[in-house]
Amino acid sequence: xxxxxxxxxxxxxxxxxxxxxxxxxxxxxxxxxxxxxxxxxxxxxxxxxxxxxxxxxxxxxxxxxxxxxxxxxxxxxxxxxxxxxxxxxxxxxxxxxxxxxxxxxxxxxxxxxxxxxxxxxxxxxxxxxxxxxxxxxxxxxxxxxxxxxxxxxxxxxxxxxxxxxxxxxxxxxxxxxxxxxxxxxxxxxxxxxxxxxxxxxxxxxxxxxxxxxxxxxxxxxxxxxxxxxxxxxxxxxxxxxxxxxxxxxxxxxxxxxxx
Amino acid sequence: xxxxxxxxxxxxxxxxxxxxxxxxxxxxxxxxxxxxxxxxxxxxxxxxxxxxxxxxxxxxxxxxxxxxxxxxxxxxxxxxxxxxxxxxxxxxxxxxxxxxxxxxxxxxxxxxxxxxxxxxxxxxxxxxxxxxxxxxxxxxxxxxxxxxxxxxxxxxxxxxxxxxxxxxxxxxxxxxxxxxxxxxxxxxxxxxxxxxxxxxxxxxxxxxxxxxxxxxxxxxxxxxxxxxxxxxxxxxxxxxxxxxxxxxxxxxxxxxxxxxxxxxxxxxxxxxxxxxxxxxxxxxxxxxxxxxxxxxxxxxxxxxxxxxxxxxxxxxxxxxxxxxxxxxxxxxxxxxxxxxxxxxxxxxxxxxxxxxxxxxxxxxxxxxxxxxxxxxxxxxxxxxxxxxxxxxxxxxxxxxxxxxxxxxxxxxxxxxxxxxxxxxxxxxxxxxxxxxxxxxxxxxxxxxxxxxxxxxxxxxxxxxxxxxxxxxxxxxxxxxxxxxxxxxxxxxxxxxxxxxxxxxxx
Numbered sequence: 001x002x003x004x005x006x007x008x009x010x011x012x013x014x015x016x017x018x019x020x021x022x023x024x025x026x027x028x029x030x031x032x033x034x035x036x037x038x039x040x041x042x043x044x045x046x047x048x049x050x051x052x053x054x055x056x057x058x059x060x061x062x063x064x065x066x067x068x069x070x071x072x073x074x075x076x077x078x079x080x081x082x083x084x085x086x087x088x089x090x091x092x093x094x095x096x097x098x099x100x101x102x103x104x105x106x107x108x109x110x111x112x113x114x115x116x117x118x119x120x121x122x123x124x125x126x127x128x129x130x131x132x133x134x135x136x137x138x139x140x141x142x143x144x145x146x147x148x149x150x151x152x153x154x155x156x157x158x159x160x161x162x163x164x165x166x167x168x169x170x171x172x173x174x175x176x177x178x179x180x181x182x183x184x185x186x187x188x189x190x191x192x193x194x195x196x197x198x199x200x201x202x203x204x205x206x207x208x209x210x211x212x213x214x215x216x217x218x219x220x221x222x223x224x225x226x227x228x229x230x231x232x233x234x235x236x237x238x239x240x241x242x243x244x245x246x247x248x249x250x251x252x253x254x255x256x257x258x259x
Numbered sequence: 260x261x262x263x264x265x266x267x268x269x270x271x272x273x274x275x276x277x278x279x280x281x282x283x284x285x286x287x288x289x290x291x292x293x294x295x296x297x298x299x300x301x302x303x304x305x306x307x308x309x310x311x312x313x314x315x316x317x318x319x320x321x322x323x324x325x326x327x328x329x330x331x332x333x334x335x336x337x338x339x340x341x342x343x344x345x346x347x348x349x350x351x352x353x354x355x356x357x358x359x360x361x362x363x364x365x366x367x368x369x370x371x372x373x374x375x376x377x378x379x380x381x382x383x384x385x386x387x388x389x390x391x392x393x394x395x396x397x398x399x400x401x402x403x404x405x406x407x408x409x410x411x412x413x414x415x416x417x418x419x420x421x422x423x424x425x426x427x428x429x430x431x432x433x434x435x436x437x438x439x440x441x442x443x444x445x446x447x448x449x450x451x452x453x454x455x456x457x458x459x460x461x462x463x464x465x466x467x468x469x470x471x472x473x474x475x476x477x478x479x480x481x482x483x484x485x486x487x488x489x490x491x492x493x494x495x496x497x498x499x500x501x502x503x504x505x506x507x508x509x510x511x512x513x514x515x516x517x518x519x520x521x522x523x524x525x526x527x528x529x530x531x532x533x534x535x536x537x538x539x540x541x542x543x544x545x546x547x548x549x550x551x552x553x554x555x556x557x558x559x560x561x562x563x564x565x566x567x568x569x570x571x572x573x574x575x576x577x578x579x580x581x582x583x584x585x586x587x588x589x590x591x592x593x594x595x596x597x598x599x600x601x602x603x604x605x606x607x608x609x610x611x612x613x614x615x616x617x618x619x620x621x622x623x624x625x626x627x628x629x630x631x632x633x634x635x636x637x638x639x640x641x642x643x644x645x646x647x648x649x650x651x652x653x654x655x656x657x658x659x660x661x662x663x664x665x666x667x668x669x670x671x672x673x674x675x676x677x678x679x680x681x682x683x684x685x686x687x688x689x690x691x692x693x694x695x696x697x698x699x700x701x702x703x704x705x706x707x708x709x710x711x712x713x714x715x716x717x718x719x720x721x722x723x724x725x726x727x728x729x730x731x732x733x734x735x736x737x738x739x740x741x742x743x744x745x746x747x748x749x750x751x752x753x754x755x756x757x758x759x760x761x762x763x764x765x
Contacts, residue, residue, distance in 0.1 A: 017669075017672075021672075036698055039697045039698045039701060040697075040698070041697065058687065061683060061686070061687060062679055062683055065675045065678070065679045065683070066675065068675070069671045069672060069674075069675040072671050073669065073671035073672065076670075076671065077669075077671075080579050176670070177669070177670040177671040177674075178568045178571050178572045178575065178670030178671070178673075178674050179568060180671075181670070181671045181674045181675055182564055182565070182567070182568040182674055182678075185564065185674070185675065185678045185679075185682075186561065186564045189560075189564075189678065189682050189683065189686055190560055190561055190564065192686060192689075193557060193560045193682075193685075193686060193689065194309070194312075194557070194560075196557075196689050197309070197312075197313055197554055197557035198312065198313065198316040198317075200316040200317060200318065203316055
């Protein structure tokens with residue numbers, strides 16, 4: 001396992017695109033979060049009961065796309081350049097290879113995700129009081145000392161990591177980069193849209209409980225938890241199940257097919 | 260397959276690479292890759308399948324019939340009406356000295372369009388023609404008729420110190436409204452032709468109080484008004500004033516079941532009337548559960564992701580397979596290669612998108628109506644605009660993907676960038692209805708998702724306060740202006756792509 005990890009880490013370290021995608025993921029996450037918090041206003045008529053923690057973490061919706069691209073691109077890139085044959089010759093035990101990739105992605109995405117999430121919360125902490133969200137109106141400054149906010153922040157980092165692994169599993173199964181990233185983003189972004197468009201409330205609720213993005217992002221909610229279709233940790237568990245299924249499928253196909 | 264190749268090889272002199280040949284080459288590349296042609300068919304099919312899903316997944320049997328105006332447009336028509344019959348021509352005059360709105364808890368609240376005044380209406384049936392003149396909470400005196408028409412009179416609120424006198428004068432189908440600040444000097448607000456008023460009508464006092472917008476939701480309200488100096492002239496057959504709620508039991512803003520219907524009391528010539536509801540064109544929020552064509556076309560999203568993947572692959576596959584060197588060796592004019600690809604891709608996507616939309620809309624409409632869903636009516640021209648606009652949206656997205664794919668030369672980054680740019684803003688707007696209007700307005704104005712405005716079929720009315728957000732189907736930009744925003748991004752990306760294609764080695 002150690003040589004495999006070393007090889008994967010070297011690939012990650014020496015290629016230009018993973019670094020750019022990670023930096024990009026941090027940048028867009030913080031930028032979108034800051035953009036959303038900077039247009040929120042809490043006027044004299046009331047603040048509408050905003051979940052400021054969740055709104056401050058809106059950038060994760062966008063950042064996850066880059067994280068998914070990182071994982072999908074790294075795997076499908078090996079197939080498009082033929083590198084996969086070298087990799088598999090050097091590392092014939094395929095499950096170990098996938099595990100090494102998963103560990104490497106977990107490490108870098110957790111690190112980048114932590115920076116992105118902390119940056120987003122910091123932006124919210126700095127911007128929100130200037131827009132009327134003050135402690136006097138019932139909106140104390142965002143702080144990790146607050147239990148739900150800490151859970152939302154740590155959960156968002158976990159969410160990004162799980163998305164990277166989901167993408168890794170799907171890309172290993174699909175192999176073509178355009179198709180795999182299309183499948184991943186379709187899975188993430190389409191299910192919420194489908195759930196909104198169905199007129200049937202039961203189907204809608206079911207889709208919101210089972211869709212990887214809807215369920216996984218429940219971890220960001222800090223107020224009104226009873227009205228959520230799924231509780232925060234259970235939601236993250238649903239995403240973890242999707243990720244496990246994708247990784248298993250990827251591992252199985254990697255083992256069964258010729259590269 | 261053979262004829263296309265043969266024609267290209269034998270029919271022309273070597274070196275004659277005109278634009279038609281380039282188009283033909285790109286067309287051949289597109290349709291001979293089986294997965295791409297199939298992908299386009301799948302995109303069109305998904306629009307139809309999702310329209311079917313949208314149609315069959317709703318069940319609104321047993322819903323109240325939506326009242327409609329003379330033109331078939333849905334209306335809100337619920338208010339407290341203190342009325343007497345008016346058999347022919349005649350006029351009615353009153354003064355309004357107080358108008359106040361309360362929330363269901365009985366506390367005063369701000370309802371800008373709370374109304375109290377005079378109305379002449381064909382009958383007490385919901386949706387029947389009318390003309391009215393009224394004092395409002397925040398918009399001064401207004402004369403309104405047949406739901407969508409609104410004219411301003413004397414500005415400012417009413418109070419005991421500053422009452423308003425109102426008069427309606429009916430002559431046949433013509434109704435003239437007057438207002439006055441002192442009861443002696445009258446100003447004509449307008450003379451209107453109320454189509455369909457009929458000979459025998461009901462006339463009298465009314466009070467209405469629409470739902471007030473609270474954050475992203477609405478709350479019911481009730482208004483109380485004090486009237487005095489009530490006088491009638493002309494053919495009012497007599498009898499007592501009768502009070503009643505028009506549209507009682509109808510859900511939504513007109514006669515909300517949570518409320519008791521209004522009341523009226525008279526003492527010493529002063530009428531105190533309470534009422535709730537509104538007399539106005541219907542909007543998305545006042546007709547809960549009603550749909551628009553855009554809802555049926557949500558298959559455009561899976562189709563979008565598919566055409567974005569295909570548009571990207573159309574160029575990145577050339578880089579992946581090194582085909583690009585052959586392509587550029589055969590046609591050294593690199594800008595024309597990109598143009599030919601954009602045209603072929605655009606035409607194919609538009610054809611597939613239009614085919615999907617033209618089938619999806621009628622199928623989805625029919626299924627939704629069969630399940631009792633009320634759809635906001637559209638003219639044929641609007642329906643065609645939505646269908647062609649959706650096809651154009653898909654076309655622009657695929658060409659944007661082609662351009663971004665040319666810039667990135669890698670599939671994954673290009674697909675992500677385009678999907679994140681078009682789909683994600685819409686998702687933020689639609690999935691998070693708690694985003695305030697300032698955010699959703701910004702997202703649907705400056706991002707490529709502005710193009711979804713081309714699917715809008717409902718229009719906001721200044722005389723109805725509501726959450727006119729993209730979530731409810733109201734976009735800040737006009738349909739084609741929204742599409743133009745996306746077209747701007749496409750042109751920009753194509754320009755950059757052409758420049759990079761020229762400057763870089765393949």
